[in-house]
Amino acid sequence: MSSVIEQIEQQIANLQTKTVQSNIGKIVTIADGVAKIEGLSEAMYNEMIEFPGGTIGIALNLEEDAVGVVILGESTHLKAGDEAKCTGKLLSVPVGKGLLGRVVNALGAPVDGKGPVESSESYPVEKIAPGIIERKSVDQPLATGIMAIDSMIPIGRGQRELIIGDRGTGKTTIAIDTIINQAKINEVGLASGDESFRPVYSIYVAVGQKNSNIARTLGVLEEAGALKYTIIVTAGASDAAADQYLAPYSGVAMAEWFMSNGMDALIVYDDLSKHAAAYRQMSLVLKRPSGREAYPGDVFYLHSRLLERSARVNEDNGNGSITALPIIETLAGDLSAYIPTNVISITDGQIFLETDLFNQGIRPAVSVGLSVSRVGSAAQIKATKQVAGKIKLELAQFRELAAFAQFGSDLDAKTKAQLDRGSRIVELFKQPAFNPLPIEEQVAVLWGIQNNYYDDIDVSRIVPAAASIREFFTTRKEVLLVSIREKAKIDDELGAELKKAYDEWKPSFA
């Protein structure tokens, strides 16, 4: 109590008879979380507007004699005639490592009941993306821990890889697996004391999701020990459309802090379909003209300016990066809808998940034909390139030929061989959720398929065989895994060691 009194005394002593200038306006109408305000002649686009009771809004419509302000959070206590005030500040959110392990709302305020966020800096939510000169090519891998993706659709630090598919095809699972895998890599890398190791910090932005889903994701991350490297920005289904519109920008502002401080960040936008819908709702309430599918004309810009902020910057600019994994939900696999085509054209590749594959038990349900990574093998370590170079082609051929599988007896030997090999690759790529694999284990397993060690194993036993070989390596050949990780390529010596290991394992499994 005495310290509070002292603090107040000090502040009163510091009070100066200065003139405070402010720019005010009056609410004319307020409905659906949008206030039309007369006055505020000095308002800037995206400026924070202060309302009675400490409520904050953002100025989005600057008209000749009025300002359209979208209110963030609770607005039921506001009424026509209330005074609104310009703050002179563009909307910004707290940034920094103090946010790691925390769940915050679209304004960066904590919502996890763990007390205030430790942050001394704030970044504007809207910022121009890094220019061409500041950037460099993507050349460092960002492993997802999912064998099908790391081998066939590699993701690099600074890339934007869209995860797209129908409802319930495992889109979020892929993103969460990636976050967990990065946390595991961070643990190993930081424990090794290697000074050149660059940890990846993750930001998971939940837009328009059920709170129960967000809580489940939080639980999974916590259980996997990944939360301490992760910031969760949440704007749930029950939050206002303005919060849902803002959350991805807040998330990327937090990610930008890591990038501008020479670190690597991974940001997941889950999902941008709901983000676009929230923006549409907001725009319609602001009386902006509607276009295709009732979205406003700038819905492409909405996503392009967000995703362009993901980049890999060069050494002169700190060498940091932001990798983005936006998620889009399709309806009945329709990739040609408005929002999916927009985001596909903005990103550097997409992982397409098919409902049919998912229902067949092929999980992750990655469609090999429609999934691409436009960064390609630049984002793979040499060891992965060596063992997985032909796999995507073989799997694509298998999918083409799969239709003939039902005529098994009439097939020529070559086609049958392709089908056999393809079905084994499919089995090999089956992976349970929230169980990412280290890249060295992936290499060890794929080396086996490349060198035909699974050919005489029955297709139905491929999954247990893969589990067995992984267990064999992790328990008895850990030195070999460490050397794959450190060398990052398979030289003759390592190849011989792998052959010896497989020859040792094969009889034990058979």
Next chain:
Amino acid sequence: MTRDKQIVDYAKGLMKLASENGTFSEERASAILQVLEKNPPRNYAGVLKEFLKLVKREVANNTAVVEYAGELSPSAIDGIKSQFTNRYGRDISVTASRNDALIAGLRVQVGCDVYDSSVAGALKELEATLS
């Protein structure tokens, strides 16, 4: 063009007519109202409402509404008038009213700009920093 837009444009036209050398003239405004009464335009009520809104805004932009606690000398009012005339680059008139809720000091509003150097304002700011 929507009806609302037509009304607004018409009212803006009237506002231009009410200005003399770029400054609002009460005399011209009352003459305009007389002419409108004789020859009412379409949407007369709407036009009048919009014109009134524009006039109010123009008056507010050219008037410094001074609230003070305690006493305010005529010379201080003159000082305020000349200060704000210089600041805005147009002739600003002053209307002063006593408001003891300010405790001490002044609060001046010109249009939507507010200049607060009152004790009540300082206390409000202090309250905001403490909450």
